[in-house]
Amino acid sequence: MGIVETWMREKPIRTFLAQLSTRRAAAGAAALLASSSAAAASADGEPGDRSIPQLSSIANSVVSRCSRVLALATETLQQNFEVDYPDSCKESNTYAKEFLEYCCHKALHEVTTRPDHLADKNLRRLMFDMMLAWEHPGAVVEDELPENHSALRTTVDIEDDDEGSIFYANSTRLAVQVNDKKTVGLGAFARIAPSCPIIADLVTVHNLFDALTCSSGGRLHFFVFDKYIKSLDKVFRSVKGILQSPLASSFHLDAGECILAMDGDRPIHPVFQHIGISAWPGRLILTTHALYFQSIKVGYGDKIVKYDLATDSDQVIKRDFTGPLGVRLFDKAVMYKSSTLTEPIYFDFPELGGPSRRDYWLAIAREVLQVNKFIRKFNLENVQRAEALSKAILGILRYSAVKEAFHISPSHFKTTLTFSLAEKLPKGDMVLKALYDNYFQLLDTSLSHLVTESPGDNRLQNHSLPFSLYALSRMGFILLKRKDEAQSEISFCAVCFGVTKSLEAALEESICYSERIDAARATIDQVKVEGVDANLALMQELLFPFIQVVKLTYSLTKWEDPLKSFLFLAFTLYVIQRGFIAYMLPSFFLAFAVVMLWHKYNGREQLLGVLEVRTPPSKNPVEQILTLQDAISKLEETLQSVNIVLLKFRAVLFAAVPKTTEMVAVAFLAASAFLIFVPWRHLLLIAVLEVYTREMPLRKQNTEKFRRRIREWWARIPAAPVQMIKPNESKKKR
Template sequence: MEGCDILTQPRCIKYLQRQSSPTGVALAEDEFILHVEGTARTQRVVRHIGQTSWPGRLTLTNRALYFEASKAVSYEDALKLDLSRPDVDHRVNAGSTGPWGAPLFDKAMIYESTQLSEPVVLEFPELTGSTRRDHWLALTKEVIFLHRFLSKFQIEPPLRAWEVQARTILGIFRLHAAREMLRISPPVPSSFLIFYLFEELPKGDYVLEELSNSLGGTDAMHPCSATLILKRLNISHRVVEDAEVKEGLEGPAGGVTESLVSLETTIGQARERRRSLSWRRRASKGSKRKELLIELLSPLNQVLPWFQRILSWENPLITLVVLTLSMLITYKEWIGYALATFLLLGVIEMLRARHKKMAEKCNEIVVSTSSEQTTMESIVSAQHGLNNFHAAVQKANIAILKIWSIVVSRAPKHANSVMLVMAGAAVLLMMVPFKYVIMATTLLFFASNSKAGKSMSDEQSNRRLREWWDSIPVIPVRIVSDGMTS
């Protein structure tokens, strides 16, 4: 029972309970305020609409986000962004804002959804960093992921659904309390937010599935449940009063115990996977240098943009022409043997690289940072879109380094898998009439990049593929300037 008494009523909970409802809005019976900013006693929140800016009050509840533009002595009616609708595609991302719409300061949160004609841009001004924006971004995503979890796993019984919401609310309150105590170095939000953490954690979807299974026997509340802890904090739901008679039950049933054990096992596996991937991510520290991208992609700097425009269907007419030509070329069956030979040569080259122990010889890639531009010219050229450019460069560098890591067998397990797939594909291409294979492959490849193909993609399979890709180690990168040798 000690764990139930750890959380008392901190100042943040009392402060939130004293907050008034958003102007012109009646909160639902099970809706509670979780965070507020933009009032006279808190820091400013600004909404940007085109080139105009509107300060106001921003309120987050366990169901929606409300923004009220400031008037002389009060607020206008609140703009409601409903985060609880599972049929709406919610997208919340970090963004940059500035005077007259110029993207100068990376302190904004951009909310987009299919129910809005244009995105809602909210800025959280502060002198240094973007801690406030990151905090609001994490809380908003947590609420979205909460309702997505309830909808995906069809958690319909009121008491079970409220228990899930109570755990989320409790995690947000604990995050507020931790930020209140650690103002100089605020804690990472993912340490307190359940769904925000497991949406980002490798195999986190397995943990969420086990969590839904563990809720199967929570029709009766136990003394340390999140529902009863919130009730002691004067935050309660009507279903809690209906279930009051079941509060005294002793312990969960055997089936629930097994579910909890399975949940703990899955969480442990996810933590181990996260720790095993952490050092690989640290090895990618220098991979966002643009000099590295130029060095790696120098032969492809002309072909790649043109190829990407075709695949993204930016010009449907050109894409259809390329697709038609590709289908016509499939009648030349000798291309199948050529591709089979190319794949087998790739397998042979990878085996040769492993035999010569190139993974040990190629421990790093040396990139020169020298430039013919002056310092001022470099600053001016990097002034526009620097953050987005660095993010794109980092992704491209990591992708190429991982491919190179597979080629030289720095990751033997991944290299073996790739070689088996390549060899199997080579055998398939030699046995099956190639024109049928290439026609099906071409159609599938182009269709998967269309809007209809993206809507039919398998989310779980794509997630497994991304996790397999993230587990590939990258070759360490050492940046040197002229006059230094490897």
């Protein structure tokens, strides 16, 4: 008993001493690493933590950490910036923000050279702090600090202190810890995030921000940003695992071709390929060049079919219905059609929920199709082609990361896929043209001279932004041969931010148009009415003035009031004879323009009045079905009448009725001679007189008699024979 009591008394003490020694050892290691980073940062003999008066506290913290990443003193960074950008130093209002951007982009370019930088949580914290500092870069008085900035105070984070990260050399003074109260806006995200092409792209950064902040009121929280980067890292590891698996070698991919997605490898989530009425399961693989389907057929072995997306063969990919035996029941399929195929191919993605799985594959397959169209349109080769494919690959991986992390699949103008967005946006062709002119053409030129130019041109190096291909190659994705990468590596480290000005202008104009289109679509959804009768009533109300004019003109042709009819006929003949008929259409357009301008300048403060339409009497479902059936019957009768006219004309054309054919031929000869030798003005006078005076009391009986003879003559003409042949319906073998 005494031994047990002694052990119980001494056990807590021993445990406490062991924990204390462990903490001291960890703190000593962190202090050693922090001192080594500070020494590297002070290589020039200057302290690395010197504050810059023009910057705020959080901006000074970010700049200090950037200096440690670059192994340069903050004073050296400031001097380099002032040498490279002398014009920015003259503007005190923008100096802090531009200097902060300068440091951030250089530091991020350096940090992202590591293949595992997405897994580094300290980098995620640093990037978020960069965005926070961008919103409040300049030094302000404490009383004028915004609420979001006032919460930025330095605290001690034991976890970061234990790790000894190079981003936090002195955590008690420099580390700006992130909490739920600190959020980031669109402007900061759009300026900092595209510095890492893996995280965001300049074309789709606004849509990516909308996807990340759709549930937080347009402000980005750190835990959302952190979750997105973790999901992106997971997606990258998954794709790299597929590329390194034995499955990739069985597909015999071309040089530079990468696998982007694979589905159907699990029995619980199969993919079916439908051709005609036959269907079989298999594995679907999407690469940067093609779609591959590896069918699983019992007794036949695995067969791989390639659908090349890089060729110019009028390819179409869209959503469609499918079902067993060709029955169109389920909206969970992707239809692929090409001029090289005899019939469309359907890829079915069966699932119990909604069509999210199909929509994902539809989006990424269209992105591959669009990027290959872009390559063919601008004849991209070698580095340019690899860069375009890299931008598409990164866009697809970002799209997958957002979908996996937040279960969001943006559509239409909100997609995060670069080339699909440019295709959907209004004036998207201008965005692609600006992207080519200011981005891909830069790759086509030799940029080795940028390193040896005069100091005035050093801005092309210092304000650096890594290209997508270079960023992707550092993650282990090889799209070019090794020798091409070695020759082009300098080019990927030297690109000026100024070349994106026209691209940003094209994007701004396109996004402005898309917002106006969205607003117009909202009004369209509000004014849509249901029911055939309701739509007819609305159409009659909108066309009421024109309907009244037509009714008035028709009543004048009936000669119910001879005086009005005669005056109208005399006026019409005078207009035709004097040649004023040529001015009628311009006068019509002029009248519309005058009315529009009058409403614009005289009714600017008046809202557009609501058009009131009298609702027709409602019908029950049975009455609506009967009305629809009656409309279909009338449509069928109209089609039959048109076909009978065509068949009778065929009989006359091929002389099935010789006398009638002779008569019609003579009539056509006379009409052609009449049209050649008689002026058009006289022809128009004759036509108006003929049509307008048919119902006059003097001509009415003769008109009725003439119509009767024409009907009798037409009734005597037989129709040409017709035989309907059913096509041979041969079932395809599986």
